[in-house]
Structures are given as C-alpha cells and as structure tokens.
Amino acid sequence: MLGTNPRSHPEPAATAPPSPGAGTLLQLLRDGVPRTRSELAAVTGLARSTVTQRVDALLASGLIGPAGEAASTGGRPPTTFAFRPEARVVIAADLGATHGRLAVTDLAGAVLAETSADLDIARGPDPVLDWVVARGRDLLTGLGRDTGDLLGIGIGLPGPVEHSTGRAVNPPIMPGWDGFDVPGHVSNRLPGSVLVDNDVNIMALGEHFAHWRDHDHLLFVKAATGIGCGIISDRQVFRGAQGAAGDMGHITVAGDDGPACRCGNTGCLEAVASGAAIAAELTRQGIPAHSARDVVELARAGSLPALQAIRQAGRDIGEVLAGAVNLLNPSVVVIGGSLALAGDHLLAGVREVVYQRSLPLATQHLRIVQSRTGERGGAIGAGVMVINHGLHPARIDRLVAT
Amino acid sequence: MLGTNPRSHPEPAATAPPSPGAGTLLQLLRDGVPRTRSELAAVTGLARSTVTQRVDALLASGLIGPAGEAASTGGRPPTTFAFRPEARVVIAADLGATHGRLAVTDLAGAVLAETSADLDIARGPDPVLDWVVARGRDLLTGLGRDTGDLLGIGIGLPGPVEHSTGRAVNPPIMPGWDGFDVPGHVSNRLPGSVLVDNDVNIMALGEHFAHWRDHDHLLFVKAATGIGCGIISDRQVFRGAQGAAGDMGHITVAGDDGPACRCGNTGCLEAVASGAAIAAELTRQGIPAHSARDVVELARAGSLPALQAIRQAGRDIGEVLAGAVNLLNPSVVVIGGSLALAGDHLLAGVREVVYQRSLPLATQHLRIVQSRTGERGGAIGAGVMVINHGLHPARIDRLVAT
Numbered sequence: 001m002l003g004t005n006p007r008s009h010p011e012p013a014a015t016a017p018p019s020p021g022a023g024t025l026l027q028l029l030r031d032g033v034p035r036t037r038s039e040l041a042a043v044t045g046l047a048r049s050t051v052t053q054r055v056d057a058l059l060a061s062g063l064i065g066p067a068g069e070a071a072s073t074g075g076r077p078p079t080t081f082a083f084r085p086e087a088r089v090v091i092a093a094d095l096g097a098t099h100g101r102l103a104v105t106d107l108a109g110a111v112l113a114e115t116s117a118d119l120d121i122a123r124g125p126d127p128v129l130d131w132v133v134a135r136g137r138d139l140l141t142g143l144g145r146d147t148g149d150l151l152g153i154g155i156g157l158p159g160p161v162e163h164s165t166g167r168a169v170n171p172p173i174m175p176g177w178d179g180f181d182v183p184g185h186v187s188n189r190l191p192g193s194v195l196v197d198n199d200v201n202i203m204a205l206g207e208h209f210a211h212w213r214d215h216d217h218l219l220f221v222k223a224a225t226g227i228g229c230g231i232i233s234d235r236q237v238f239r240g241a242q243g244a245a246g247d248m249g250h251i252t253v254a255g256d257d258g259p260a261c262r263c264g265n266t267g268c269l270e271a272v273a274s275g276a277a278i279a280a281e282l283t284r285q286g287i288p289a290h291s292a293r294d295v296v297e298l299a300r301a302g303s304l305p306a307l308q309a310i311r312q313a314g315r316d317i318g319e320v321l322a323g324a325v326n327l328l329n330p331s332v333v334v335i336g337g338s339l340a341l342a343g344d345h346l347l348a349g350v351r352e353v354v355y356q357r358s359l360p361l362a363t364q365h366l367r368i369v370q371s372r373t374g375e376r377g378g379a380i381g382a383g384v385m386v387i388n389h390g391l392h393p394a395r396i397d398r399l400v401a402t
Numbered sequence: 403m404l405g406t407n408p409r410s411h412p413e414p415a416a417t418a419p420p421s422p423g424a425g426t427l428l429q430l431l432r433d434g435v436p437r438t439r440s441e442l443a444a445v446t447g448l449a450r451s452t453v454t455q456r457v458d459a460l461l462a463s464g465l466i467g468p469a470g471e472a473a474s475t476g477g478r479p480p481t482t483f484a485f486r487p488e489a490r491v492v493i494a495a496d497l498g499a500t501h502g503r504l505a506v507t508d509l510a511g512a513v514l515a516e517t518s519a520d521l522d523i524a525r526g527p528d529p530v531l532d533w534v535v536a537r538g539r540d541l542l543t544g545l546g547r548d549t550g551d552l553l554g555i556g557i558g559l560p561g562p563v564e565h566s567t568g569r570a571v572n573p574p575i576m577p578g579w580d581g582f583d584v585p586g587h588v589s590n591r592l593p594g595s596v597l598v599d600n601d602v603n604i605m606a607l608g609e610h611f612a613h614w615r616d617h618d619h620l621l622f623v624k625a626a627t628g629i630g631c632g633i634i635s636d637r638q639v640f641r642g643a644q645g646a647a648g649d650m651g652h653i654t655v656a657g658d659d660g661p662a663c664r665c666g667n668t669g670c671l672e673a674v675a676s677g678a679a680i681a682a683e684l685t686r687q688g689i690p691a692h693s694a695r696d697v698v699e700l701a702r703a704g705s706l707p708a709l710q711a712i713r714q715a716g717r718d719i720g721e722v723l724a725g726a727v728n729l730l731n732p733s734v735v736v737i738g739g740s741l742a743l744a745g746d747h748l749l750a751g752v753r754e755v756v757y758q759r760s761l762p763l764a765t766q767h768l769r770i771v772q773s774r775t776g777e778r779g780g781a782i783g784a785g786v787m788v789i790n791h792g793l794h795p796a797r798i799d800r801l802v803a804t
Contacts, residue, residue: 169763215643216643217642229729231729233640238635238730240619240730240731240732240764241617241618241619241732241733241767242731242733242763242764242766242767243731244728244731244761244763244764245730246729247728247729247731247761247763248728248729250728250761251725251729252721252724252759255657263761265758319654320725322653322654323653323654323722323725323726324725324729326646326649326650326652326653327631327633327647327650327653327726327729327730328640328729329641329642329644329646329647329649330642330643331643356667357654357667359646359649359652361562361644361646361649362642362644362646364644365643365644
C-alpha cells in the first residue's frame with residue numbers, strides 16, 4: 001500500500017446513505033428510455049412529490065432533459081424525461097508499452113473522437129501524461145467542448161496499479177512510474193476525477209460494457225507480449241485484497257521442468273504461451289521473430305510452425321483457464337490481445353482444453369469468444385471506469401443535493 | 403437451472419429502494435454498540451425526526467431495545483438503543499455424508515444449543531429433513547423458545563446446490579435429492595425462510611464470520627474425502643454465473659499422466675490429494691486405510707508413509723491454491739476438513755508451495771491458517787446465511803414499514 005491520497009476515490013459507504021433518490025433515478029434513466037414522473041414513481045416506489053423534486057434537481061444539473069410527451073390517457077399529456085449522455089464528456093487513455101490511444105466519450109460510453117500515436121511509456125510519466133493532457137485538450141476543442149465539460153479522465157497503464165491511489169506499483173516496463181502520483185499530475189492540469197487502472201482491467205471493463213452487459217461474470221484474457229486476465233464479477237472489476245487479482249500469466253502450466261520465467265519461477269503460463277515466448281521458440285527453430293506482432297504476421301502468411309505454436313499457446317492458456325472457470329464460473333470468457341489477432345487458431349486451442357478439462361456444470365452455458373472491441377477496448381473501458389464512478393447513485397445524490 | 407420457486411429469495415433489487423432507514427440503522431447496531439438517537443442521526447446523516455421514527459419501528463419489532471442512558475451533557479440523559487440478538491432464533495443444519503449437526507443460534511450467530519447424530523444422507527430427503535425438523539423443535543423447546551421465534555432455517559448439503567431455489571443439482575452421493583424442493587419440504591413444517599447451500603460455502607461463511615470478519619477476501623479449502631473450496635469475496639459467498647464457483651477438486655495438478663478421477667478426467671487435484679486418494683495409495687503400499695479419518699489416525703500414530711502422503715497432498719493442494727491466490731488475491735486462506743486435523747503436515751505442504759509459486763504482491767500480506775471453527779464451522783455458517791438474509795437492510799425496511 002502506498003498510503004492514502006486526497007484524490008483517492010472509494011465508493012461512498014453503503015451503510016450511511018444520504019437522503020436517496022436522484023442518483024437512483026438517474027441510474028434507471030441511463031438505459032436511454034424516456035420516462036414520465038409517474039413511471040419513475042411506480043418503478044422506485046417513491047412518492048410522486050419526491051420524484052418531482054428529484055427530477056427537478058436532475059434537470060438543473062443537465063444530466064437529464066425533457067424528452068417529449070408520453071401518450072395521453074386524457075387531459076394534458078405528461079412530459080417524459082431522458083438521460084442526456086452529452087451533458088458531460090470523459091477523456092479516456094489506453095497507454096501501452098510503445099503506443100498510446102486516446103478517446104473522448106460521452107456519458108453513454110460512445111466514442112466522440114479519438115487519436116493514437118507511438119508513445120514510449122519508458123520515457124516516464126511527465127512527457128507521457130503531458131501527451132494525454134495536450135491531445136485530450138485538442139480532441140475536446142475539435143468537438144467544440146471545453147474542459148469545464150469534463151466528468152473526469154480515465155487512464156489505463158501497462159503494469160500493476162493501485163487503483164485506490166492511481167499509482168503504479170513496481171511496474172516492470174515503466175521506469176520512473178513506480179509510485180508516481182498520476183491523478184495528482186493530471187488533476188493539476190485538467191478538472192474532473194482522475195482514475196487509473198491496469199490495461200487488462202480496463203480492457204475487461206470495455207469488452208463487458210460494449211458487448212456483454214447482461215452477463216454478470218466475465219473473464220477477459222489478454223494474450224500479447226505477456227499474458228494477463230481481467231475479472232468482471234457482478235459487473236464490476238474484481239480486485240481482491242491488494243488489488244492484485246487477475247494475474248494469470250504466472251500460474252504454473254509446465255511444472256518444474258518448464259522454461260524459466262522473468263518472475264523467477266519456472267513453467268509459468270507466460271514463459272510458454274506469451275507472444276514473447278512463442279517468438280523466442282520460433283527463432284530457435286530458425287524462423288526469426290521478435291514480437292507477438294511478428295508471430296501473428298507469420299501465422300497470417302501461413303507459416304505452419306507459427307500456426308502450431310499459436311494453437312499450442314491456446315491449449316496452454318486453456319489449461320490455466322480451465323482451472324479459472326472451475327473456480328469462478330463465469331458465463332463468458334473473452335480472448336483478446338495481439339495474439340488473438342491471428343484468427344481462430346488461439347481460440348481453437350483454448351476451447352479444446354477448457355471444454356475438455358472444466359466441469360460440465362461450469363461449461364454448460366459458457367461462451368468462449370474473441371474480443372470484439374479489439375484495439376479500442378482499453379479506451380472504452382477507461383471511459384466506462386470514469387462514468388461508473390462519476391454517475392454512482394450516492395455521488396449523484398450528493399451532487400444534486402439541495 | 404431448475405426453474406423459479408416461490409420460496410426463492412433474491413436480495414431486493416438495489417435500483418428501487420423503498421424509503422430506507424430502519425434496515426440501515428439495524429445494520430449499524432448489529433455491532434452490539436448501544437447508540438443514542440443523536441449518534442444514529444450523526445452517523446447516517448438522517449434528520450433527527452426520521453431517526454426517531456425508524457427507532458420506534460425497530461423497537462416495535464423487538465429487534466432493538468433500550469439499553470440504558472448515555473452520559474448526560476446537561477439535562478435529562480438520552481436513552482441508548484442496542485441490537486437484541488435474542489429477538490429471534492435460527493435453526494442451522496450441517497448435513498454431511500454420514501453425519502448431521504444441528505444448532506440453534508441467536509441473531510448474533512452465537513450457538514445457544516446444539517446436537518449431532520449419525521445420519522446417512524443417502525436415506526433420502528424425507529427422513530433426513532424430518533430429523534432436522536424434529537431435532538430442531540426439540541432444541542427450541544429445551545431453550546424455552548417456540549417456532550414463532552424463528553427467523554429461518556439454514557441447511558448445508560454435501561453436494562452441489564442451486565442456492566436460489568435451495569435444490570441439490572446432480573449430487574453424486576445423495577440419491578433421491580436431485581432437484582428435491584428442500585425449502586418447500588421444510589417450510590411446510592416450520593415457519594421462516596429456508597436457505598440451502600453446499601457444505602463448503604457454509605463452512606467458508608462460518609469461518610469468515612467467526613474469525614475473519616475484518617477481511618473482505620477469504621478462501622476456505624475443505625480437504626476431506628473430496629476437496630472443495632468456498633470463496634468469500636466482499637464478505638459474501640462468491641457463486642459465479644451458475645452458482646458453481648469454488649470447484650477446486652477437479653483442477654488439473656498431475657496432468658494427463660495422473661490418476662483417473664471419478665469426474666472422468668485424469669490428474670485432478672481430488673484424484674491425487676483427497677483423503678480417498680491418500681487412503682487408496684497407502685493401501686497399495688500395504689498399509690490398510692479406507693477413509694480420510696484412517697489416514698489422519700495413521701498420521702497421529704506416527705506412520706511415516708501417512709505423514710509423507712499428507713505433506714505431499716498439501717503440496718498438491720498448494721499448487722492449485724497458488725493459482726487461485728494469483729487470480730483472486732485473498733488476504734486469508736483457511737485449510738479445513740478432516741485431513742486438516744492431521745496437524746501441521748497438510749498446512750506445511752500448502753504453505754511450502756503457495757509461498758514459492760504465488761506472486762510476491764499476492765502473498766505479501768497473505769495468511770494461510772488452519773480452520774479454527776473445526777466441526778462447528780458448517781452449522782455456524784448455515785446460521786449466518788439465514789441471519790444475513792433475514793436482516794438485510796432492504797428486507798428490514800419492508801418488515802418494519804408503517
């Protein structure tokens with residue numbers, strides 16, 4: 001733990017609710033369906049007069065607006081109210097080892113503008129975050145919005161992050177970032193909450209939000225240079241006691257005889273099935289490959305050794321996933337990351353082993369699918385992280401309290 | 403899924419709160435600390451008049467009572483109010499393959515009376531549940547309480563259970579129980595909610611409640627005839643999409659060359675490290691053993707092969723747990739079940755491998771400990787399951803609504 005931070009952002013305590021209502025009404029309206037005051041009263045069980053008061057507060061905040069009239073049952077037709085996703089915007093950044101992707105989204109998570117660039121994370125936090133701030137401002141300007149419209153900024157980093165303080169913790173490929181106060185740096189330059197998480201968690205959140213919102217339990221596996229996993233449980237990122245949950249890359253798959261892993265152990269999944277491991281193996285076989293991208297290109301060009309290696313990596317990932325499926329019983333497993341771009345080979349290997357090794361009760365309704373958000377998943381998830389935080393019912397209650 | 407059931411019991415939806423308050427106040431008071439109306443208003447942010455109204459409703463329900471006067475700051479000293487754990491009682495049953503254990507607890511989970519008996523689960527649901535009902539009534543009578551005081555009945559079963567309907571699903575050792583309507587059968591004979599779960603989940607809940615309430619994330623491993631795992635996440639049982647979460651016994655540890663498992667696969671943890679597997683292995687070595695209990699007795703008598711086998715079983719369990727720790731990042735792992743009664747040998751093997759194989763970030767603050775609730779853990783957990791359900795704030799709000 002790196003100590004508390006004035007910009008840390010725990011969810012408001014559930015045991016001490018302020019007078020509730022507005023946040024709950026907004027939560028209902030976030031589905032985009034316009035509703036009358038009577039409908040809102042019926043769904044929530046609140047008194048009609050209370051609903052009117054809450055609706056007025058939300059109207060004043062701009063988060064909802066009138067949305068035309070409902071069909072009349074006689075007399076003056078009642079007004080309906082709807083969520084206004086355009087009321088605020090979010091800057092969402094997905095920062096990888098060598099590449100940065102930036103989006104501005106509305107409050108429904110729709111990408112309004114985006115950009116990307118080669119960006120070496122190892123240059124350190126100052127230049128990298130300054131890029132986020134400067135390009136974020138540019139995107140806002142291009143949309144005719146200004147920083148006063150910001151709900152917040154969401155940032156994904158390619159390493160372990162302490163979510164509660166927004167700081168990287170001993171990140172292996174990010175010199176200069178260890179313990180750096182990312183929210184502090186950005187908050188001095190832009191208004192709004194600043195939330196930070198690791199890249200796999202935001203990819204899991206983005207994939208869940210974009211395609212699997214009616215599933216409560218999802219695993220997202222990123223197979224790229226390394227291998228990581230983001231766990232969505234009850235529609236939220238599952239973090240565990242120290243926020244370290246989801247580390248799948250260093251689970252043993254090849255035993256004590258397996259190859260050495262950079263973590264100091266042997267036989268870790270990452271040491272046998274990551275893009276880096278496959279590239280090294282192909283190079284040993286006389287087929288030069290330096291990265292996960294090289295492996296994917298070889299596979300696309302029809303290289304049989306590359307195809308076989310990717311399929312076997314899928315089986316190895318499947319071995320570990322079979323255990324994760326038995327333990328966590330998700331209803332969806334999504335395979336993403338650059339290795340997944342090689343087409344169905346990785347997925348075929350994963351399916352082969354999971355359906356063989358997991359229990360029937362756990363696989364009965366299980367879907368194992370390729371990522372659909374692809375390279376945009378991380379930025380979408382970084383935006384969703386900020387939206388879910390900023391529009392949390394208790395926070396809205398405080399925001400619009402009169 | 404076995405369809406819906408009128409006695410199923412989802413938690414009330416979070417999106418449509420009734421006018422809140424009483425349930426939240428009770429939740430605060432469940433810590434046993436008496437509080438004045440002013441203190442309750444200060445903690446909750448509710449208006450003093452609202453607190454008075456809620457407190458009156460809770461007094462009328464008998465769930466709280468006056469608890470003397472607070473120190474006065476001048477004028478008449480204010481009354482304090484405290485939770486009354488004796489207001490209701492719970493019948494809690496932990497049913498094993500050949501043994502049943504029954505307790506009556508108060509609303510703080512304290513065991514007021516208990517009994518146990520040899521009870522063959524394979525006799526089928528009618529005689530077994532009738533034993534629960536009859537002995538439950540006897541315990542109540544002995545305490546001078548009657549069935550009108552019941553908050554509910556909690557039952558743990560030694561097989562997979564669909565928690566939402568309270569029915570066993572394809573249980574391997576429970577002929578006649580598959581799909582049987584346990585809540586229906588019991589509800590026809592006793593008042594109160596009837597909740598059912600599998601034995602490992604209630605053991606995890608009991609251990610967490612009794613000893614680890616300030617830890618949000620706990621894994622409980624039951625190592626006995628079989629091997630199972632109960633996951634506590636955010637202080638609740640983690641169930642996953644189909645309620646099948648926590649199956650640790652059929653995760654691969656010995657690979658394709660490992661021994662055949664009753665599930666149809668090879669090399670499952672249960673096939674190499676369960677009490678049944680160890681007993682079979684010792685028998686092969688010329689040391690007759692038929693059960694986990696035999697193995698434990700041999701170990702206690704100093705049998706070196708038994709001690710070695712238990713230590714190795716600990717290592718095998720540790721292999722699987724190391725992966726679970728990386729994935730879930732709990733802060734406590736509790737080892738229970740009859741094999742754990744062999745003393746430190748099992749635990750030593752578990753620790754050896756988990757600390758070697760899990761990531762430093764995940765083991766930094768991890769405690770791996772022996773079960774302390776022992777044979778009472780299941781019954782305590784079955785009681786806690788009913789209490790947490792019955793005293794859920796939204797349910798209390800409805801109960802005392804005026």
